[in-house]
Amino acid sequence: MACARVAACPLFKQFSMKSSLKVWQSYYCEGDFSRCERFKLASASAPVPKNLLPNGRVLELPLERLEAHHLE
Template sequence: MARCSRIASCPLFAQFAMKSSLRVWQGYYCEGDFARCERFKLASAGAAVPVNLLPNGKSLAVPLEQLEPKHMQ
């Protein structure tokens, strides 16, 4: 299965890996149909990617920084 070329630089990828409830997003978008990922589309077009943008195009109500464990900040 193809993996997204932007995994190493995507801040959400690390969040997905750390939260088992979000692993499904990682499997579907990052390690599967990444061409459907809205973050991938924006980054590929050279556009800024909002940190709270989810792969399906919706935005997190809580800024990503608030989701990160304190030891990662």
């Protein structure tokens, strides 16, 4: 069963647009999403930084610029 927050997650769209990032989608969004740091924060009604990756790392580029860089 996939994560219920997939539709609202801005990273999910980025992952699905890039085949090399499908592993993230498969592992966190469609697999053990309870390990996703974004899911944990959202479930606790805490703010979720747009540039927070599921593994807890923070990207240096803001999400708005990620779309221009295609997460490369």
